[in-house]
Amino acid sequence: MDYQFKDIEQKWQQFWADNQTFKVENNSTKPKYYVMDMFPYPSGAGLHVGHPLGYIASDIFARYKRLRGFNVLHPMGYDSFGLPAEQYAIQTGQHPSVTTEDNIATYRRQLDQIGFSFDWSREVRTSSPDYYKWTQWIFMQLFNSWYNKAAGKAESIEKLVEHFATSGSKGIDAVSDEDTLTFTADEWKALPYKTQQEELLKYRLTYLRESTVNWCAALGTVLANDEVKDGFSERGGYPVEQKKMMQWSMRITAYAERLLQGLDTIDWPEPLKEMQRNWIGKSTGASVRFGIDKTTLQSPITADYIEVFTTRVDTIFGVTFLVIAPEHELVEALTTPEQKADIEAYITQTKKKSELDRMADTKTVSGAFTGSYVLNPLNGEKIPVWIADYVLAGYGTGAVMAVPSGDQRDYLFAKHFNLPIVPIIDIQNIETEADPTKEGKYINSDFINGLAYKEATAAVVAKLEEVGAGKAKVNFRMRDAIFGRQRYWGEPVPVYFKDGLPYLISETELPLLLPEIDKYLPTETGEPPLGRATDWKHPEGEYELSTMPGWAGSSWYWYRYMDAHNDQEFASKEAIEYWKDVDLYIGGSEHATGHLLYSRFWNKFLKDIGFVVEEEPFKKLINQGMIQGRSNFVYRLIDAEGRGTNTFISHGLLADHKTSPIHVDVNIVKNDVLDLDKFKAWRPEFADAEFVLENGKYVCGHEVEKMSKRYYNVVNPDDIANQYGADTLRMYEMFLGPLEQSKPWNTNGIEGVFKFLRKFWRLFHDEQWNFRVTDEAPTKAELKSLHKIIRKVEEDIERFSFNTSVSSFMIAVNELTDLKCNKRAILQDLVIILAPYAPHITEELWTLLGNAAGTLSYAAYPTFNPEYLVEDEFAYPISVNGKTKMNLSISLSLDQKDIEALVLANADVQKYLDGKTPKKLIVVKGRIVNIVV
Template identity: 75%
Template sequence: MDYQFKDIESRWQRFWSENQTYKVENNPSKPKYYVLDMFPYPSGAGLHVGHPLGYIASDIFARYKRLRGFNVLHPMGYDSFGLPAEQYAIQTGQHPAITTETNIKRYREQLDNLGFSFDWSREVRTSDPNYYKWTQWVFMQLFNSWYNLEVDKAEPISTLIAKFETSGSKGIKAECDEDVANFTADEWKRLSEEEQQKELLKYRLTYLRESIVNWCPALGTVLANDEVKEGFSERGGHPVEQKKMMQWSMRITAYADRLLKGLDDLDWPEPLKEMQRYWIGKSVGAMVSFDPIEVFTTRVDTLFGVSFLVLAPEHELVLSLTTPSQKEEIADYIAQTSKKSELDRVANTKTVSGVFTGSYAKHPITGKDIPIWISDYVLAGYGTGAVMAVPSGDQRDWLFAKQFGLPIIPVLDTQKDLDQQADPTKEGRYINSGLINGLIYQEAIPVLIAKLKELDAGKVKVNYRLRDAIFGRQRYWGEPVPVYFKNGLPYLIDEKELPLLLPEVDKYLPTESGEPPLGRAEHWKYQDQYEYELSTMPGWAGSSWYWYRYMDVHNDQAFADKKAISYWKDVDLYIGGSEHATGHLLYSRFWNKVLKDLGYVGQEEPFKKLINQGMIQGRSNFVYRVVNEGGKSTNTFVSVGLRHQYKTIALHVDVNMVENDVLDINRFKFSRAEFADAEFIFEGGKYICGVEIEKMSKSRFNVVNPDDIVERYGADTLRLYEMFLGPLEQSKPWNTNGIEGVFKFLRKFWKLFHDDAFNFCISDETPSKAEYKALHKIIRKVEEDIERFSFNTSVSNFMICVNELQDLKCNKRGILQDLVIVLSPYAPHIGEELWALLGNKAGTLSYATYPKFDERYLIESEFAYPISVNGKMKMNLTISLDLAAPEVEQLVLANDDVQKHLDGRSPKKIIFVKGKIVNLVV
């Protein structure tokens, strides 16, 4: 029979599912390998052809590792809490759980269509109470922990209480709020239970804090910064305003340095690591006190170049420092800046504005009076919200000084063009700089720091850009926070009462009094008397630990059994999009470190190797409708090459009516009534469509559904084709133009096992040298490529191999059976079918013995050396590989054709690289 992919694929998919072929046990006698995909949010739109790219790559990798004898954990699940289901619920009243369930079903069908080797018995859903029970449990661990800087790790809060009881707050080095109290052990013991709890909250890894949040009244929810685009919500486009709210926060800043250092040893893409580094934003500098202002600076060496100080308009000392004569001006300025939107502030980097407060600060070393200004180029949220301005070294300070006629003092003898711009150099020797005059940068720093310490006016300080993460959303469809309030103080519910179930509500909107939707739940009180926390957890909660749940998904005693964790350890390969660079991937690393500190898991980092698959963009097609002289649209359409001869407007046309950019006229005519009698101006007898690369979306008519491709060519073709498209990590437009080639390849492969009448026909003869060579070339290639995640080159080489075997008319079991195994990670269905036809036990291909590469088959005795003259290739000459330089040179020079190329000249020098090249230099 010809290659009947439909029949083959549905049969094997059923077989795998019925026989649980990919169910994996925690089996310590085998080496483990953990291949993880970023789990999807099951949206209503279903999968398009871009989604499976990463899943196909990870599946190939997982199947390959399985064949190489690893016990492979390759699970899949759903990040099923989220805003879209909730918005849909608000609009329709449909419970988000129902929509979510429907969407998951659809996702599952689409995924199953592609022949993935997921162990579905380990599926997780973040919105499932059996799952979020443990998300709540992790929250409790964070609540019950503090960060001890002495040992640089998190500890149970009980160790802190013990310290308070024995020696009070003295000597405690913790990552905590700034307003912690000082007390002795006795004082601590005399505090009431409530006062103690209040104090402890300042140390917990998750804590309540008044934060400014992006509040969206229309959605009735708080949005993350990346959910807000230019003052409007990303979804729905509703206006967003700034609002102060009591919010749960996570003390991720405690881990800033460990999160930064940990990056060095991770096998992640450099751009991704760079993004996280930037996000963490470590800068080493100094705190310097200009009485009464404290500033943070990374260039303490320019201390003598300070000619003024600048405070953020929001700085707490602004009002008290303003002199009566400046009061009005300052008030005006503050009012102005608070009105300015974020965008205005950023857009205006060329012009500077500011106002003098009328007050002066004291330079810590010279004691000189330094004028204090305010300006919006200084941010309240970074450092101390105040800067020492050094116009000679900092461009912003320079602009400010120019604008307001303040002095520009050079501090290094190499600074130049200071009348044009600031010069931030660190080269040269200091001038105008008191005790560091004549020194270089490296010498000056310790001298200055020592002096500032002596004067008690400064110290070394490390500053981070990273902020504590807000952990709460005023929305319904998320994990309830396992906390209740007693006299305004938060307490954890009893662990035995987990999961704290999401209560039913009548509407998914905030209450009339502005409380989150959970405020609508009736009779929802802890022990029937205490208010529960009404906000739910943010989207990243459930995804910050899910890889552990896959290890032991049905455990109801722990988030995962210790044995399972110590076996599976960490994720060996994680594949997903780079859009999670600073969200999910940072929070996951953070929670992992907390769990490690508390002794629940063993690894400091959760994801050893990470690959970002590229985005698959849409490839839109256009038709060009001719516009007549009156400017009216006609019903005539002109082919793209001729469109400039007419006045036209471009219309998106559904890509499913277009093949190789040629429009299917009939389908076009039937697509809409108005096109039924459309006329066409062809080129070369065809209507060619225009092309543009855009995002894949319904409105652009360029969405390609994997189901349609599978229907037409089969899953194996789709899998191979998505890999063939180009390097995994590169973004590229979806284009079906080449898919025929891949499909033809599978048919050719199928043909190798069949005679011309399509009867299965295999020979048991010993393969020839050439046949072995073709096989072992591909064995080696696949092995090399998979290490580099270069799947596209492997597909090309499968084609080369099959072409060669076809030329050799090879139908020998000794070759083809091994080739089936090598190809099976890419095309598992056709593989299983042929594997069974070859007489092997059905369904055993996935765990077959991978053929061993044997160098012997590739050893050549001769090589067709390229002969080049002055580095330009002229001809090939086949020479034995046993020969060394002198003999080769002799042979080359004796050759008539070579002499022709030399044209009478005699070579000055002959370069010979064995097995590579001969180059004659004349």
């Protein structure tokens, strides 16, 4: 029979499901291998062709590893809590769990159609109570822990309490809030219970913190930064104000150093690691306190100094002004009456600027003088204090010591406002711009004059410490992560409040179920949606009303796959000790600093408290590129009055007509040629459309854009699978180009892949489509083809170069077709090698070859034998001055000298030399001959 992909694919998908072919056990004599994909959020739009790209790659890898004798864990699940479902619920009143359920069913159907080898018995859903029970449980462990810097890890809060009770706060080196108390053991014991608890909250790894949020009173909710435009909500355009709010936070900063160091131990793409490094943002420097000169201030001020962080403390004698952020808490107090108007005008101006404007505009210098001064702690010099929007409130202390001779921004600022620029290093050239050099000796710098960078820095830090005005400090850019959302569709926080204190519910009360509410909106008093729940009250107090953020459930899910149905633990010790970590993780780079950082954080925490065994969760990570949409256009003719007609001009003829482009559904266009009948049927307004054709065809224009419904460029994998089959879809997505590269989707080449599979099928069949394979001994040429592909695919898979292996399969099948090879000895091995890429057609042929159904997935992978590829001759390219002129076959057993002689004696070579004597002859054995004349 001809290649009937529909029957074959349905048959084998059913077989795998019925026989649980890919179910994997938590113990085996085989070595383990864990291949995981970033699980999807099940959106209402369903899967588009961009999603499966990574899944196909990981599935090929998983199937390959299985063939190579590994016990492979390859699971899939759903990140099913999230905003879109809630938004939909607000609009339609449908419960998010209902729409989520529907969407998951669609995803599952679409995934099944592509023939993935997932072990579905381990499926997880973050929104399922069985799952979020453990998300809540981990939250409780974090609440019950603090970070002991001395031990270099998280420990139980009990240990901290014990220490307080025996030794007070002395000897505690912890990551904590800034404002912790100092006390003796007796003083601790004497503290009221509430004060003790408040104190402990300053140490817990999850804690309450007041943070500013974008509050939109009209919508009654908190908005994300990108939902706010110029101080108004993007949705509705209502005013947004900064509001302080008590929120749950995660003390991820405790792990900053370990998160940074860990990057050196994992096999991730370097750009992605770089992103994480930059996000963590470690900088070594010093904090310096500049005393406020109160003699010039007319109003009283509580603060005594402005603290700055600098990485160049050695330049402190070059400081000629201080710049603080317009949002700095001291701005108002420092502003003198004369400067008040200036400062207020500047602050108003800053608020109008969007983040993007502030970033792109490095050329405009702006700022305003507060009228106040601080004193240089080392020489007592009076230094003016300015505000400027290039200083950000959120980083460091929100204040900068400006050294215009060494920093270009400070330099421009000083030039613009006519502030002094003092050179501090002898070789510094500051005529036209700042010179940040660290070479040379210091000048104009008091006691470090004549010193070099290293000694100077040490001397300044020592002096600052001596006078109590500063100290060496490591600063991280990374902030603690807010861990709460004023939303409904998320995990409830397992906490209730009594007398203003948070208490964990008991473990036996887990999971704390999400209550039913009447509508998915904030309450009239501005409480989160959970405030609407009736009869939802802890016996001891009021439940927390915010829910966990989107990243909670995804920060540990790889452990749940290891033991997905355990109701005693998030995963058993045995399962974790067996699977350990994810060997290969494939997903998009948009999660570089969110999910991938939080996951590493939770993993390190779980290791600290002894529940997991590996410091890093994902040993190797590959980013798949984004698949962009390729839109098609038709061109509507514009008549003399400038009105659109119902006539459409083919792309090649546009120059002669006035037209306007219209997006057309890519699904009714093939290779940029419009299907006229489908176009007429597409929309009623086009039913009478007329066309100006070129060569009898209507050719569409095209553009690369985001894949989106409104551009009519969304391609659904179902359509491809229906038309060409899953095996073609799988191979085509790989054939499209390098996995890690972003590329537009187009189906231009899909016929080639489909034809390849038919050609492969035909190798096993005669002219009349009868299955016909012989047991004859293979020829040398056939063995060569086979072993070439064995080696090539092995190399390609190991370096995740799937596109090149698809090409190689085509070459192999072309060669074997030319050789008219239908020998079992060759074809059976070829079936195994191709199986990870095209699992359905290969399963069918595998059984036709007489093997037991379903055994292909665990067959023995063919071994490469280099002997079949040994050549005795090589067609040397002969080049003259680097330009290839001809080929010359020469035995590979000859040595350098013989080759040289042979080449020079050749008549054709002599012709190219044209009587000239070669200056030099380069012979690279087995590669090239180059004659220099």
